[in-house]
Amino acid sequence: MFGGILGVLVVLIALLIIFWRWDWFVPLIDRKASAALNRPVTIAHLHVRLGLTTTVSVDDLDIKQPAGFEQEKDDFASARRITVSANVWRYLTGGGLFLPNILVDTPKGDIVSLLDGKNNYTFGSTSNPSKGSSSSSSIPRIGDLTITNGDIRLAIARMHTDMHALVHTTPAQNGDDGSVVIDLKGQYAKAPITGHIVGGSLLTLTNETHPYPIDARLANGPTYVTLRGTVDDPLHFKGTRLALHFAGPDMALLYALTGVPIPHTPAYNVTGNLNYTAARIRFDNFMGRMGSSDIGGDIAVDPHAAPPYVDARLHSHRVDLQDLGGFIGAKPGSGPSKEAATSNQILPDQKINVPKLNAVNATLTYHGDHIENKKLPLDNIDADIKVQNGAIDVRHLNFAVGRGTLGMVATLNPAKDGDFATKLKVDVARLDIARLMQSTGTFKGQGTLGGHITLDSTGNSVANLVARGNGGVTLVVDHGGDVSALLPDLLGLKIGSAVLSAIGIPTRSDLQCFIADLPLRRGVLQTHSLLLQTSNTRTIGTGTVDMRNDTLDYHVTTRSLHFNILSLPGAVNISGPIRSPTVLPGAELIGRTAAAVGLGVLFPPAALLPTIQFGVGKGSVCEDAIQQANAAPAAGIAPGSTTGAGKAVVQPAHSAPKAVASQHKRRKAVTSPPKSAAQIHDAWLKKMHHD
Template sequence: MKGHRRLKTAGGIVGALVAALIVLILVWQWDWFVPYIDRKATAALHRPVSIAHLHVHLGFKPTITVDDLKIGQPEGFGKEKDDFASAHAITVKVDAWRYLTGGGLSVPLIRVDAPKGDIVSLADGTNNYTFPSASGTSSQTASLSTTLPKLGKIEINDGDVRIAMAKLKTDMHVLIHTVPPKDGDDGHIVIDLEGRYARAPITGHIVGGALLDITDTTHPYPIDGRLANGPTYITLRGTVDDPIHFRGTNLALHFAGPDMALLYPLTGVPIPETPAYSVTGNLAYSDRAIRFQKFEGHMGSSDIGGDINVNPHQKPIFVDAALHSHQVDLADLGGFIGAQPGEAKKAEPASTRVLPDKAINVPKLNAANVHLTYHGDHIRNKNWPLDNIDTELDIHDGAIDLKHLTFATGTGTISANATLEPTKNAQFHTRFRLDVCRLPLSRIMTSKDMFQGEGTIGGHVTLNSTGNSVATLVENGNGGTTLVLDRGGDVTALLPDLLGLKLGSAILSALGIPDRSKLECLVADLPLKNGIVHTDAMLLQTGTTRTSGTGTVNFHKDTLDYAITTRSIGPQILSLPGAVHIFGPINSPTILPGAELIGRVAASVGLGIVFPPAALIPTIQLGVGKGSVCEKAILEANEHPAAGIAPGATTGSGPSSIPHPAHPQTATHPQASHHHLSPAEIHKAWEKKSNPK
């Protein structure tokens, strides 16, 4: 009896437990865990999280479904209309048996219905997508990145993610959905873009392979997309190797648009303004660098090609570009030197300055460090007397180092180098040098009807200054110009055209130089000191005359004050020294011919010049060649003053001082007149003559 009672008691307990289990199964609600899940998720994400229902279907491959997931905005983003993230339903199937038997984590199905997101970054840089990191998160992330679960089918239905970035002036929607497999393929994902990016409208359509294939390291992942951002159009087609780790690409990339500068928001690479372009090349990724390789296309009326490598991991990013053109129009490259590329888009307001005072336009120099090489095989712009172009430059921390910019033209070259270092007040400390060597003068003259001759031009220009335009750089600068022009052809056609002076013909006429005179030599040695050009030497020699000059050009005030004298090379009957004084605004100076002025002033100004052949002849030899007419003219100007008359002989102030071959010491440094008048004295003399009492 006693054993029977014990058995009966045990049976009652078991029965009660079974009954309780049956009742529990009948009334079980997985929603009982919802409050617990909400609390844990809210604490983990630091923003309110809620789900409406939780469904679990048990088995060897249990399926878990969450209905109406909502993740609210974090603190500071309460004004946003939508939740940070939401979904109508999320379903995940897990292979529990495989995991319990040591086969690793496998997820045969992930399905997300109507997911939505609201990704926001404010103007001050704060955003709603940065989550506080817990201790040890980095190490956990590193381990998880190498132990991804085995994924099966991934489905996304009617996804819509809004991305609003204040600094990028961007507010767009990314629409996402997957297409199930059919006709033997694995399915694919489709992404559409709409809205505004960098202030401009953006549309896009991108088709990728199945999401499952993203984790497949044995097969390349296909991509086919097109994107339009304002007037810029981009297409991308090819494959990506191992997209999770991004180990390589084989993509054909095509860019087209009205201006490459508009690519900056899309690429992060600053490019100056350009004319309309269209280029196609291969986009690759290797050695942690993005490479746009073997691209070809056109920019304006020029062809353009080469390789561009970008290292986005450096701060700032590093861009290494090797570019080339077979046929180049220099007007298309205007944006790279701060000018307007191609044809002017709008008329610039007239400036009162002689030199351009428009601020130098450079791209966002601090956005990237750059090494650039460029070679153009043939320059085809009829307005430029140049054959080809070759250049190399570096940009580092906002400073530009133009290592060389070289043009070939006929038998000569034009080469420049410069450094521009930005200052705190948006200016550049600039060091510049231009060298011209044996440049055929006929290549410069645009009108063949006006000029006949095969002269050569050489020399150099240097500048050390601080400013933000050509005008400010010159007016603040030190340096100088040395110019040599050998056998220049028709002087009356050449000088007004070459110098761009409307008053050129008037000056030559005032100097008494006959029409169609043959220019044998022009030498100018003009130092620049604090924005004022001085004259160390000025010599212009035709077949019959020799002209010398002295004076200054003031680029602070855009004025000049010059005295020029022309003398006959050989003695002529009734030949009188003629002086010309040019002064006033450079745009409209006053020209006072000296034929009416007393010989004392003319001779003093005209012959009180000392030419330093020891300093100039090496430059002449470098610029136009040894044994040139200019080399001889410099020596003759020192050894034999114009018309063989020393300064004092025409003024009555002393005996003749005609140099004699037996006295070579007088040939190197002729004596200047003791009666040399300053520009102020010349002004006074002219005022006295023009306004006699």
């Protein structure tokens, strides 16, 4: 009897072996996988080959889209066949999980994220690993990975991205370990994208002693990127030897690829070393061109900070300021745009991009050894700028001009509706006017320019900050220079020459002093004082410059300092758009001209009578005007010692009030009490009308 039972068992076991089908487990696998992934999962067949190295294969894997993504025409994932071999004996003896072979045939994926942030690749919460577990211990060692005909679609609505990654592997040959090849095509960040990426095999990726090779070429719209080199133990951030190259028409387009906001720039081409550790990603020792300027330096990014922190230390040996126009909201390039040429607007109106500013915190230092600019041949530039939680702190932005300095400090703090509450101070310290005008080859003399410009406003571009702002301009020029060369270049050759001719300044007059004290009130520049004195004439100005619509309404009057014949000076009215104002003679000048013509008809020698001026005398108007500018400057900061000989010293913003107070104290000790603005203005009028 026992023998019969044993025989039946043997027969049953034999039948089980003969008719065994691993597909019997398919429904169970489908249920378990569907529950784990929270979406329908099916496989057509299951194949298992048992042994010390066990091989498991599934055919026609199909994973449906989760709830809410039924409208997608493709399934979430699928594969014709997946085969995995596992060394069971090694695992059972404590050697860890080793997968000698993985074969994935025709894998497909459809990765989707909608505008509202909902996506199809989130599988629910997972428990946190224990503190004592090692991330490396959970990663199996893989011997050989073979992928054929892979096609993964990535559709990220918020990034305006819909592209395909075509993936396959190449086998080991000629002593190498094979490779993983990815080809990209589609749209990324609203621009077409193509790419070809070749990486080492997965075996070298997990090999701590074998550098992992990378060779990548990527084109996103007009931006071109290459990355070549090796990574040492990439899973543990041991180091890199990677050369990274960027080229394109505008660095602002790199925001989509890097997540780092950069202002608009002209065409660029840079190459450097990409390094990373567990803490930071670095772009070191890069160099190249940006427009007609060279650019180089180091950039470090801490991706773990929220938001990421960027530390950029940049320099140029030779820089054209026009290439940096995007940093102040202007359009970088070699010249004004067609729109700017036909518009009356004179200040940049590019809006500050608030979302991009909030994307990172950053520190930027920049030094340009030599500035090349046809209109302003400054010596160098030095900048230190910080962005923190959307606020901009220009700690200093200095330009050297010979012994002089043009320096700026500013803070821009986020306000309502995307605006920035802005405080700005510009220090003009002992700028050599001959140096400023050296490109013309016409200015003669040793005049120096000094003073301050201040602005307190709320807005989101340079143009509307000035149009809404309060503050002022206080500038002083002393001791000498050729005004007939200076004004045409400052105002524009055609307009400047017309103004000189209209106000009666003789050719090649020596400039003795110039004082401009102009308060800015709600976008309108008014006039406390405007005085220009040459060796022969004294000119004062009154009126306004409206920065809200870039127009001016100004009146300039010139009188001779000495007895003069054959001169028809008087008030000149300058009005209209700042870019192309109209220059017209005032009533006095028209009257004198008409009288000269009328008398010339009746009695020719009498035509000289209206042209006779007896002179207002030299007096001390320059001294009075400078005293007034120091006592009550429109900019809020006295020009003090910003002109004259010696080395320029630019005061930081926080020390300005104290410095002004000390200047007032010193001046009170050696001069009489300052006159009021009204008293000085009356004195000027009396002197000018005294003939």
